Amino acid sequence: xxxxxxxxxxxxxxxxxxxxxxxxxxxxxxxxxxxxxxxxxxxxxxxxxxxxxxxxxxxxxxxxxxxxxxxxxxxxxxxxxxxxxxxxxxxxxxxxxxxxxxxxxxxxxxxxxxxxxxxxxxxxxxxxxxxxxxxxxxxxxxxxxxxxxxxxxxxxxxxxxxxxxxxxxxxxxxxxxxxxxxxxxxxxxxxxxxxxxxxxxxxxxxxxxxxxxxxxxxxxxxxxxxxxxxxxxxxxxxxxxxxxxxxxxxxxxxxxxxxxxxxxxxxxxxxxxxxxxxxxxxxxxxxxxxxxxxxxxxxxxxxxxxxxxxxxxxxxxxxxxx
Amino acid sequence: xxxxxxxxxxxxxxxxxxxxxxxxxxxxxxxxxxxxxxxxxxxxxxxxxxxxxxxxxxxxxxxxxxxxxxxxxxxxxxxxxxxxxxxxxxxxxxxxxxxxxxxxxxxxxxxxxxxxxxxxxxxxxxxxxxxxxxxxxxxxxxxxxxxxxxxxxxxxxxxxxxxxxxxxxxxxxxxxxxxxxxxxxxxxxxxxxxxxxxxxxxxxxxxxxxxxxxxxxxxxxxxxxxxxxxxxxxxxxxxxxxxxxxxxxxxxxxxxxxxxxxxxxxxxxxxxxxxxxxxxxxxxxxxxxxxxxxxxxxxxxxxxxxxxxxxxxxxxxxxxxx
Numbered sequence: 001x002x003x004x005x006x007x008x009x010x011x012x013x014x015x016x017x018x019x020x021x022x023x024x025x026x027x028x029x030x031x032x033x034x035x036x037x038x039x040x041x042x043x044x045x046x047x048x049x050x051x052x053x054x055x056x057x058x059x060x061x062x063x064x065x066x067x068x069x070x071x072x073x074x075x076x077x078x079x080x081x082x083x084x085x086x087x088x089x090x091x092x093x094x095x096x097x098x099x100x101x102x103x104x105x106x107x108x109x110x111x112x113x114x115x116x117x118x119x120x121x122x123x124x125x126x127x128x129x130x131x132x133x134x135x136x137x138x139x140x141x142x143x144x145x146x147x148x149x150x151x152x153x154x155x156x157x158x159x160x161x162x163x164x165x166x167x168x169x170x171x172x173x174x175x176x177x178x179x180x181x182x183x184x185x186x187x188x189x190x191x192x193x194x195x196x197x198x199x200x201x202x203x204x205x206x207x208x209x210x211x212x213x214x215x216x217x218x219x220x221x222x223x224x225x226x227x228x229x230x231x232x233x234x235x236x237x238x239x240x241x242x243x244x245x246x247x248x249x250x251x252x253x254x255x256x257x258x259x260x261x262x263x264x265x266x267x268x269x270x271x272x273x274x275x276x277x278x279x280x281x282x283x284x285x286x287x288x289x290x291x292x293x294x295x296x297x298x299x300x301x302x303x304x305x306x307x308x309x310x311x312x313x314x315x316x317x318x319x320x321x322x
Numbered sequence: 323x324x325x326x327x328x329x330x331x332x333x334x335x336x337x338x339x340x341x342x343x344x345x346x347x348x349x350x351x352x353x354x355x356x357x358x359x360x361x362x363x364x365x366x367x368x369x370x371x372x373x374x375x376x377x378x379x380x381x382x383x384x385x386x387x388x389x390x391x392x393x394x395x396x397x398x399x400x401x402x403x404x405x406x407x408x409x410x411x412x413x414x415x416x417x418x419x420x421x422x423x424x425x426x427x428x429x430x431x432x433x434x435x436x437x438x439x440x441x442x443x444x445x446x447x448x449x450x451x452x453x454x455x456x457x458x459x460x461x462x463x464x465x466x467x468x469x470x471x472x473x474x475x476x477x478x479x480x481x482x483x484x485x486x487x488x489x490x491x492x493x494x495x496x497x498x499x500x501x502x503x504x505x506x507x508x509x510x511x512x513x514x515x516x517x518x519x520x521x522x523x524x525x526x527x528x529x530x531x532x533x534x535x536x537x538x539x540x541x542x543x544x545x546x547x548x549x550x551x552x553x554x555x556x557x558x559x560x561x562x563x564x565x566x567x568x569x570x571x572x573x574x575x576x577x578x579x580x581x582x583x584x585x586x587x588x589x590x591x592x593x594x595x596x597x598x599x600x601x602x603x604x605x606x607x608x609x610x611x612x613x614x615x616x617x618x619x620x621x622x623x624x625x626x627x628x629x630x631x632x633x634x635x636x637x638x639x640x641x642x643x644x
Contacts, residue, residue, distance in 0.1 A: 189535050
């Protein structure tokens, strides 16, 4: 048997069916695939069925792919049964390094060599999890989702030292084929990308609360009614590209270099070298893809209004005051 | 003359009419107020009128208050004329400390004592800007908006050492009366709140690009299709409250204490003391306002779908690929 094309996977194994694994099962079901689930925990089947019951209406709201059905979920009662019935495995077991090492060593012996094994880990490098894999470490790769994976599109794909580039590429293509937005990483970075960014913000927030500089409510208000409103539209860098006026990111970096020296967070900034400036500017221009600053401002403003109005409607419908 | 009730301001002075000052003028016009503008720069009147022309349709989309009209914008040609015709002044001149000091000293002599003077500064503490104010430093206060202030609701109100609590309270009430979401600060913190949070994220992003750990595109994808999607809904802390499962923030802090030690960002975390834990948990419960974890999950998921769908529609309508 050979590995299917990344765009033609029809049968996915979900290993571990807690919050994250269950969410993956829902996502793959919505994408019109067969999902085979295995979790050795007590009543795992009942719990997953209850989760599918609860969340399926949300999947319907989001839109099902042709052929998608919750009836395409099945359960098996052994790792071997899972490993031999599926084209790819998404592993989402508890974050315990030794347990993952033992699991991967066993899984490697059971699953045919062409089956790609993707770990949802948010904490471990694949190189550290495959230390006991003797057969085919090249088909193990991290595919880290954000909660809840049945909704949030972003995933980070990151291979270990022994992972083949083919597997990294295949996994990226597979995720993109199921509507994920993927960052394909070239090195094993602790916290990957998304968690590093939100962890920096989170730690600054914890410092501020600890020092009584502001309240938890202030932090959430600052994000939800401030920068957080803009971040769903075009991320942080492209948002700042607009903040630089017609000069974009280049102007912003020249103009606000001083603020990088200011004690505006406890994190020290890197030195703004000409190379870093060029990388930031080029990255913004490449994303802008020909759109002028005015085009981007129009997009930001139109989308801000849509987001604010849809959230305001929801809050009014549900009597939410925050 | 006495200061009007914060909820009954009808005539606002806008001092400095660049990107931020002009945006404030638009916001106050939309709120149904008279706006008197002054900016000594070349062609400032023409530039502001062009900005109002360009942005007014956006104000109409957002919804005008009864009586709101762009015709209620007028210009004066001196600081004195501005200072003597309005009930409150929003200052948004360039971020140059000496210039603000001189301006505030002069403004204090011209404006009646009851007129509150609010500075849009993102960088300076009010205590540093009123060093040359001899008359009424108690009526000077920072009211820091986020770009663009005609759309983004969040503002930080922060008095200096000489600012009266009355003025801090009045400014908070005034902003809330014009649909702003306000954090009323109790100390002068460099970067205030919102910029500290986004600056931490921004500096981590700059480090990552500098070290070739990821691309600018990866960062924007990580935010816009990852945590950024959730932040508009309920901020960072309450989002994490959900991440802790049924145990909420309390469970999350116990469970993820280890990750605070991990090198997931270059910023070191504070020690998670029992007091800090309690403050984080209480802050989340207070915001949840009786809503269960399941209620909040439903809210997050429903709102995520609305945000994703509205953004996807917009991108499709406008052929935006990002």
